[in-house]
Amino acid sequence: MTQTDILSSEQEDLRLLRESVRTLFERAGGSDRARQLRDAGGGFDPEMVRELAEAGVFGVAVPEDQGGLGMGLAAGGVIAEEVGRVIAPEPVVSTIGLSLGLLRRLCPDHPKMAQLIGGEISLAVAWQERGPDGAPADATCRYADGKLTGGKAWVVGAIGSHGFLVVAEQDDGPVLVLAEADAQGLVIDKRTQADGSSLGELSFSGTPAAELASSGAVLTALAEAVADATALAAAELVGLSERAFEITLDYIKTREQFDKPIGSFQVIQHRAVDLNVMCEVAQAGVREALAQMDSETDPKVRAPIASRAKARAVTAAKKITRDAIQLHGAVGYTDEFDIGLYLNRALVLSAWLGDDAYHRRIWFEAREAEGAAQ
Amino acid sequence: MTDWNAMTDAEFRKEVRQFFEAEYPEELRHLPHRPKFAEIEHWHRKLHAKGWVAPAWPAEFGGMGLNAAKLLIFYEEQQRWGVNRGRDMGVQMVGPLIIKFGTQEQKDYWLPRILSCEDIWCQGYSEPGAGSDLANLRTRAEIDGDDFVINGQKIWTTMAHDATHIFMLVRTDPDAPKKQQGISFLLAPMDQPGVEVRTITTLSGETEFCEVFFDNARTPRENLVGELNKGWTMAKALLSFERIFIGSPSLAQNALGQLESFARGRGAFDDPVFRDRFAQAALDVEDHAALYARFADQLKRGETLGADVSMLKIWVTECFQRITELMIEAAGPDGGSIGPLQVGNVSVDVLASFYKARPTTIYGGSNEIQRNILSKAVLGLPG
Numbered sequence: 001m002t003q004t005d006i007l008s009s010e011q012e013d014l015r016l017l018r019e020s021v022r023t024l025f026e027r028a029g030g031s032d033r034a035r036q037l038r039d040a041g042g043g044f045d046p047e048m049v050r051e052l053a054e055a056g057v058f059g060v061a062v063p064e065d066q067g068g069l070g071m072g073l074a075a076g077g078v079i080a081e082e083v084g085r086v087i088a089p090e091p092v093v094s095t096i097g098l099s100l101g102l103l104r105r106l107c108p109d110h111p112k113m114a115q116l117i118g119g120e121i122s123l124a125v126a127w128q129e130r131g132p133d134g135a136p137a138d139a140t141c142r143y144a145d146g147k148l149t150g151g152k153a154w155v156v157g158a159i160g161s162h163g164f165l166v167v168a169e170q171d172d173g174p175v176l177v178l179a180e181a182d183a184q185g186l187v188i189d190k191r192t193q194a195d196g197s198s199l200g201e202l203s204f205s206g207t208p209a210a211e212l213a214s215s216g217a218v219l220t221a222l223a224e225a226v227a228d229a230t231a232l233a234a235a236e237l238v239g240l241s242e243r244a245f246e247i248t249l250d251y252i253k254t255r256e257q258f259d260k261p262i263g264s265f266q267v268i269q270h271r272a273v274d275l276n277v278m279c280e281v282a283q284a285g286v287r288e289a290l291a292q293m294d295s296e297t298d299p300k301v302r303a304p305i306a307s308r309a310k311a312r313a314v315t316a317a318k319k320i321t322r323d324a325i326q327l328h329g330a331v332g333y334t335d336e337f338d339i340g341l342y343l344n345r346a347l348v349l350s351a352w353l354g355d356d357a358y359h360r361r362i363w364f365e366a367r368e369a370e371g372a373a374q
Numbered sequence: 375m376t377d378w379n380a381m382t383d384a385e386f387r388k389e390v391r392q393f394f395e396a397e398y399p400e401e402l403r404h405l406p407h408r409p410k411f412a413e414i415e416h417w418h419r420k421l422h423a424k425g426w427v428a429p430a431w432p433a434e435f436g437g438m439g440l441n442a443a444k445l446l447i448f449y450e451e452q453q454r455w456g457v458n459r460g461r462d463m464g465v466q467m468v469g470p471l472i473i474k475f476g477t478q479e480q481k482d483y484w485l486p487r488i489l490s491c492e493d494i495w496c497q498g499y500s501e502p503g504a505g506s507d508l509a510n511l512r513t514r515a516e517i518d519g520d521d522f523v524i525n526g527q528k529i530w531t532t533m534a535h536d537a538t539h540i541f542m543l544v545r546t547d548p549d550a551p552k553k554q555q556g557i558s559f560l561l562a563p564m565d566q567p568g569v570e571v572r573t574i575t576t577l578s579g580e581t582e583f584c585e586v587f588f589d590n591a592r593t594p595r596e597n598l599v600g601e602l603n604k605g606w607t608m609a610k611a612l613l614s615f616e617r618i619f620i621g622s623p624s625l626a627q628n629a630l631g632q633l634e635s636f637a638r639g640r641g642a643f644d645d646p647v648f649r650d651r652f653a654q655a656a657l658d659v660e661d662h663a664a665l666y667a668r669f670a671d672q673l674k675r676g677e678t679l680g681a682d683v684s685m686l687k688i689w690v691t692e693c694f695q696r697i698t699e700l701m702i703e704a705a706g707p708d709g710g711s712i713g714p715l716q717v718g719n720v721s722v723d724v725l726a727s728f729y730k731a732r733p734t735t736i737y738g739g740s741n742e743i744q745r746n747i748l749s750k751a752v753l754g755l756p757g
Contacts, residue, residue, distance in 0.1 A: 249753060264757030269749035270742070276753060277685040284668050285661030311653075312661050360653040367656075368643075 013071065014078050020055050021082040031243075031338055034087040038196030038341075043160050044090040053119025058095050061228070066108045067117055068100075072294040073228060077235035077287060084239025087345040089197055091122050091157035093236055097229025098125040098156075102165055105221035106176055106213035121162040123178075126152035126202055127222055141204065143168040143175050143211070147185075148204035156352060158188055158200020166202075166209060167222055174218040177209035184208060194344040224299055230353045231293055231306040234286045234313035237349050241279050241313070241320045244342040248275070248324040251339075255329075268327065275320050282316035285309065304366035307359040314356035317346040375433050379441045387447050393424065394455040404456030404628070406726050408582045410536045411461050411494055418460055418491055427489045428465045435473055435481065436489050443674040446618075453624035461533065464488035464495035467612065468541040471559065475600035475608050484561070496564075498528040498542030498586060499609075505530075506743050508543075509554045509606060513588060515544035520595055522560060524568070524588040534571050534584035537564055547603050559605035562593035578729035579712075618670070618679060620738045621686025623663045626694040629731070630659050632722050633701050639717030642704040651700055658693045662686070681751035684744040691734040691741060698724075698731040 028048060029036070037043060052058065061076045062068020069075070076096050083092045095116060102125060103113050115121045130153035131137025141150030148168060155164070163180045179186060185208075189201040213221075249272060252263035262268050289309035293302050321343040325332035332339050354362070378386055397420050402409075411418070421427050429448045431437020440448060452459070469488050472480050487493040504511040513526025524544060534540065541561050550556030564571070568591030573581040600608050633652070642648045669683050702709040705724045714721040735741045749755045 249755075253755065261756050263755040266746070269753075269755050270745045272753055272755065273685075273688075273745040273748045276748065277689055280682075280685060281661050281665050281689060284665035285657075288661075288664035288667070308657055308660065311657055357650065360650055360657065363657065364649055364653040 014075055017056075017060075017071070017075055018078045018082060021052075021057065021079050022085070024051060024055055025082060025086045025088060030086045031341060034089060034195075034341060034345075035338070037089050042089075042192065042196035042198060044088075044157075046160070048088070048090050049122060050119040052090060052092065053117065057092060058100060058119060059117035061096055062100055062104050062113070062117060066104055067114055068104075073231060073290045074287070074294050076228075076232050077290040080232045080235035081239030081242070084236035084241075084345075084349075085243040087195070087240060087243075087341055089195070091124070091161070093229060093232040094125065094156045095122060097232045098127075098225050099123045099165055101225030101228045102176060102221055103212075105224060106217060110212065112178070122157060122160065123163050123165050124155050124157040124161040124200065125165045125167075125225070126155045126158075126200075127167040127226075128152065128154045130154075130201070139167065139169055139174075141166065141168045143170045143177055143209065146208055146210075148177065148179060148207040148209045151201065151203040153199075153201050154352075155200035155202055156197075158202065159190060159198045164202065165212070166204075167218060170214065173215055175214040176212045176218045176221075178212055179204070179207055179209040194347045195341070196344075197348060220299065223303065226353065227293070227299070227303045227306040230359075231286070231290055231309045233349055233353055234306075234309035235290060237313035237317040237346065238279075238283050238286050240342055240346055240349065241282060241317045244317075244321050244324050244339060244346075245275050245279050247339055247342070248272070248327050251328055262327075271323060271327065275323055278316045278319055282312050285312045300366070300370075304363045307354075307363040307366070310354060311356045311359035311363060314350045314359070318350060318356070321346040378438055378444055381444075383443065383447060386444055387451060390448055390451040391455070393426070394451060394457050397424075398455060398457050402458055405458050406723060406730070407580055408533060409458060409460075410533070411491060414458055414460055415491075417458070421460070422490060427491075428469060431465070431469060431473065431485075435469075435485050442676075443670075446670055446673065449619060449622065450624070453622070453628075456628075461491060461494050461536070463497050463532070463537075463541075464491075464493065464539075466616075467497055468495050468561070470612055471541070471599055471608060474611070475559075477596075479596070480599065493539050494537045496531050496534040496537035496540050496584075496586075498531055498534075498540045500530045501527060502529050506740050509557070511543055511545060511557065513542070513544050514548070515546050515558065515560055515593075517595065518592075521592040522562075522595060522598070524560070524562060524591040524593065526588050528586040528588075529574075529583075531571075531584045531586050532582055534564070534586050535573050535581070539563055540569075540586065541599075543605050543609060546605075550603065554606045556603050557605045558602050559599045559608055560593060561597040561599065562591060566591055568592065576729070577732065578726065616738070617683045618666075618673065618686065621666065621669075621683065621688075621690050623659060623666050623690055625731075625734070626659045626662065626690050626697060629694055629697040629701070629727055630656060632720075632727060633697050633704065635720045636701060636715075636717055636722040636724070637704040639720060640704050640706070648700075648704065651703075655693065655697050655700060658689075658696070662689050662693060665689070681747055684739075684747050687738065688741050688744050688748075691731075694734055695731045698728040701727055 056069050057079050059068030060071050060079060061073055064070035080093050100116055103110055129137050129139050141152060148166060161181060163178055166177050166179055168175055168177060185205040187203045190198045191201060192198055252268055253261055255262050286309045289305045292305050296302050324339050325343055328339050331337050399417055402414060402417060426438060428437035429440045430445055433439035465488060469485060472484055499508060501511045501513060515522040515524045543557050544560050545556055546558040547556030568589045570587040572585045574583040575581055637643055666686055669679060672679060701724045708715055712725055714723045
């Protein structure tokens with residue numbers, strides 16, 4: 001095969017993957033499903049998780065010899081875009097990026113791997129902590145004698161998960177442990193998010209947990225998994241932005257004022273073009289970043305690439321969803337119209353794992369460090 | 375004759391790069407102004423001897439015969455090394471039109487003279503009342519015996535004061551039902567009593583733009599290219615490649631490099647606000663390059679580019695402007711000073727970059743016109 005043939009057959013794989021995931025979501029009701037789940041209390045649908053697993057979604061970036069599809073983050077990004085388009089609440093990106101990202105790097109033979117890939121369970125990753133001022137702080141959560149003490153914050157997918165992968169400290173350094181959801185001494189405080197989903201604030205008081213891995217490798221794997229999840233969240237925002245733009249474009253073509261579609265007014269047209277351009281730039285930048293992360297192994301290089309992706313995707317999604325409300329006019333401010341669901345989901349995904357200002361800073365600092373090293 | 379298209383992209387890029395690096399005169403790299411022909415003549419001779427004056431023309435007319443993918447590489451290398459495009463209106467604009475629509479006699483006569491720069495061309499399209507609304511042009515050409523007699527005025531004619539010939543859109547049928555009809559494409563010599571050229575001094579103090587006045591100027595009837603009254607469609611047919619070229623990342627990339635060395639020398643990176651704005655600009659350039667690569671891949675696969683390629687121009691020119699504005703900011707109290715500023719071992723002309731960025735959102739179809747095009751042709755918005 002020539003290089004072009006390889007390239008196009010890869011693109012063909014991604015195209016097929018995209019089609020199958022899109023069909024699956026559309027058959028299940030598209031973005032209407034997100035509204036129903038939100039109104040029912042803000043969880044996700046375990047049946048959907050199983051269907052996604054059957055389509056190979058969760059194992060997409062897990063190597064084939066570990067039971068996955070071995071298609072890399074680029075394919076993960078295709079899935080994440082489709083999740084974003086229908087604002088699906090299932091923990092797809094957090095599972096591909098964080099839970100499986102940690103397990104496949106630290107304990108690929110653990111039986112939970114196969115269960116996660118198979119959609120039988122979901123595990124939430126608890127790695128961040130809240131300091132006394134409410135802002136993110138260094139880890140103090142302790143693990144000793146098989147028990148956890150302390151707390152974890154901003155845990156995505158905490159409600160409905162079967163257990164927690166907790167990054168904690170023990171005497172000789174960092175450790176990754178598994179606590180079951182119904183473990184003794186575990187209290188889950190739920191913080192409701194703009195999109196109806198929840199973040200968990202966990203507190204452990206002598207909570208039994210099983211050690212999965214220890215030593216500095218835990219933090220290295222965590223950083224890698226966070227980078228993966230960050231880039232995939234960027235892809236989810238790209239899909240979200242695209243769909244939010246399409247909805248808005250349809251609206252301005254049909255909504256009439258002064259006896260004309262408002263999309264015939266030049267000021268509306270130019271705004272729509274700007275949103276479209278922003279969307280295309282974000283899509284191109286994020287897809288390129290994911291592909292680069294697949295061909296790069298050095299964590300120091302991969303992390304700023306993920307930051308570049310998230311910075312762009314958040315900037316685009318914020319602008320697109322907020323302008324979308326403006327272009328919808330008063331109805332855009334009602335809960336009845338779907339566009340608000342996209343704005344709310346964008347708020348949540350932007351705040352998760354760092355917004356654009358944060359990631360520009362990380363990206364710039366990495367660039368400076370690289371410059372200084374040369 | 376070398377079949378450049380048979381080479382791999384990497385081989386071809388290497389070949390082009392080596393030639394530029396070995397042969398391009400150092401003093402002409404990254405020229406901040408548009409040169410007169412005399413200033414770059416020695417380089418043009420080398421390029422002509424090499425047979426590389428017209429990369430896009432078919433080989434049978436003395437070009438390199440490059441396909442779109444190779445052409446893009448050629449231009450990328452040209453810009454990377456800061457190689458001046460030279461007086462390329464003949465090669466870029468009038469040559470392709472003659473090749474496509476000209477008679478055998480026109481091809482035999484004009485094309486070799488374009489390649490050798492025996493004739494140096496300027497483009498007479500815009501008029502005082504016909505800028506974005508180009509079809510509104512009024513300069514008249516009337517048949518009088520064996521000649522066309524031309525009356526009217528062209529403006530923004532780049533380097534007309536250093537051109538021997540002008541190719542122009544003129545009105546040949548003022549009674550046509552639509553204004554796009556009744557326009558013809560005409561070639562005319564500049565050196566004649568009925569043609570007067572006045573230079574226009576720009577904001578940056580340069581005189582590269584001109585006004586050209588036609589007062590009963592004459593050109594032989596055989597200098598009509600294509601059919602009478604069909605000039606509009608012909609001129610439009612040529613624009614498709616220009617639309618990706620005008621959106622290439624190079625101008626913004628070069629400016630970003632300048633901004634970085636300048637800002638570093640000036641200590642501007644100590645300011646966290648500046649750092650963030652620099653990061654924004656740098657990421658704007660990087661993500662634009664990703665989008666550009668997507669369109670370039672389309673060309674490489676042999677696909678035709680759609681109207682959506684206009685978004686490259688919108689994004690990159692506005693980004694280029696922001697970068698040059700940051701340069702002024704980093705210059706602090708020197709932000710209003712003309713001429714190069716020395717910072718460490720780099721010399722940066724802050725205002726020259728700023729001025730250079732201003733017209734990019736105006737020329738080649740203003741960014742507002744590009745937005746009109748995108749909204750109708752790509753987004754399908756009404757009216």
